[in-house]
Amino acid sequence: MKTVAIIPAYNEESRVADAVRDASCFVDHVVVVDDCSYDQTFDEAYSSGAYALRHVLNRGQGAALQTGTSFALKNLNPDVIVHFDADGQMQGRDIPKMIDLLSNSDVDVVLGSRFLHGCPDMPLSRKITLKLAIIFTLVVSGIKLSDAHCGFRILSKSAAKRICITRDRMAHASEILDLIKVNRLKYTECPVDIKYSDETLAKGQSSLGAITIVKDLIKSKFFDV
Amino acid sequence: MIFQILLIAFAFFALAITTKQYRRRKVSLYWYILWTLLWLAVIIVALLPQATDPLAQLVGVERGADLLVYIAIVVLAYGLYRVLVRLEKVQKEITEVVRKVAIDKVQEPKKDE
Numbered sequence: 001m002k003t004v005a006i007i008p009a010y011n012e013e014s015r016v017a018d019a020v021r022d023a024s025c026f027v028d029h030v031v032v033v034d035d036c037s038y039d040q041t042f043d044e045a046y047s048s049g050a051y052a053l054r055h056v057l058n059r060g061q062g063a064a065l066q067t068g069t070s071f072a073l074k075n076l077n078p079d080v081i082v083h084f085d086a087d088g089q090m091q092g093r094d095i096p097k098m099i100d101l102l103s104n105s106d107v108d109v110v111l112g113s114r115f116l117h118g119c120p121d122m123p124l125s126r127k128i129t130l131k132l133a134i135i136f137t138l139v140v141s142g143i144k145l146s147d148a149h150c151g152f153r154i155l156s157k158s159a160a161k162r163i164c165i166t167r168d169r170m171a172h173a174s175e176i177l178d179l180i181k182v183n184r185l186k187y188t189e190c191p192v193d194i195k196y197s198d199e200t201l202a203k204g205q206s207s208l209g210a211i212t213i214v215k216d217l218i219k220s221k222f223f224d225v
Numbered sequence: 226m227i228f229q230i231l232l233i234a235f236a237f238f239a240l241a242i243t244t245k246q247y248r249r250r251k252v253s254l255y256w257y258i259l260w261t262l263l264w265l266a267v268i269i270v271a272l273l274p275q276a277t278d279p280l281a282q283l284v285g286v287e288r289g290a291d292l293l294v295y296i297a298i299v300v301l302a303y304g305l306y307r308v309l310v311r312l313e314k315v316q317k318e319i320t321e322v323v324r325k326v327a328i329d330k331v332q333e334p335k336k337d338e
Contacts, residue, residue, distance in 0.1 A: 033327065042332075046332045046334070049334045049335075050334060051331055051332070051333055051334060052331070052332040052334075053327040053328065053330075053331050053332075054327055054330065055323045055324075055327050056323055056326055056327070057319065057323050059319070059320045059323050059324075063320045063323070063324070066324070067323075067324045067327050067328065070324060070328060071327075071328045071331060074328065075328075075331075166317065168316070168317075168320050
């Protein structure tokens with residue numbers, strides 16, 4: 001079974017190489033999509049052994065994920081696509097058990113969850129935002145999850161083909177859940193271990209970003225072209 | 226009175242700009258005619274505000290000026306909607322181009338690693 005990890009990266013020169021090396025222990029190929037960083041992310045990704053793609057304009061994380069997925073489906077013939085992060089919060093060792101879940105059951109998508117087994121160590125404001133996101137997802141997409149915006153996902157080839165991300169910015173996480181529901185894909189959750197550090201928290205989505213996501217989604221319902 | 230003069234002056238200014246743009250082939254003949262008709266209408270209404278009153282009363286609005294404001298708001302809102310939809314489309318097209326360039330110019334990892 002051929003596995004490909006997609007890592008969208010924006011200004012992650014200090015962390016992307018570690019993320020690539022971590023992921024490549026558990027997958028066959030790693031694809032890094034540099035979303036027009038102004039640091040050395042692209043070179044770091046390339047020299048750490050990943051397929052390196054570069055957006056010539058910043059298009060957002062959703063767009064970068066879709067670029068990596070399109071590339072992998074076209075050139076690497078994967079059986080499984082892994083959505084991974086460049087900032088070192090996700091742990092590569094969670095990948096095998098998620099792939100096992102995918103191959104040993106009839107699900108199309110395995111979603112990483114930070115809350116399935118207990119609660120990780122994270123700031124209270126983040127916790128509240130994520131809980132609201134779960135309720136929001138239930139209302140909007142009709143999908144009940146323990147964690148709606150983890151970003152750690154395993155998709156079968158057919159699921160990856162059908163989940164075509166059009167929300168370029170951060171609303172893609174909700175869009176993916178929407179597409180799972182629309183395409184009637186089978187999904188399950190798998191507990192994953194996410195390491196928060198002050199550095200990554202400072203760079204990651206702020207809780208206020210949730211407002212942008214909701215705005216983006218409302219926009220997509222009205223302005224879909 | 227002052228407002229009428231300002232409005233007419235602005236309409237002439239807009240007409241001049243549109244003509245200039247049309248001569249430089251920045252706007253098509255279709256839009257040039259449309260814009261010209263609009264600004265000519267603005268001049269006529271500015272000179273004879275009462276001229277629109279009968280039309281307004283026909284559709285159940287008291288004053289012609291009010292009718293114009295209502296129409297203007299509706300037209301502007303619709304125009305804004307169209308522009309936003311178009312903008313969204315352009316955004317998606319940009320992403321498609323950026324994606325294609327990224328995939329075409331991929332750096333493949335060295336095989337000996």
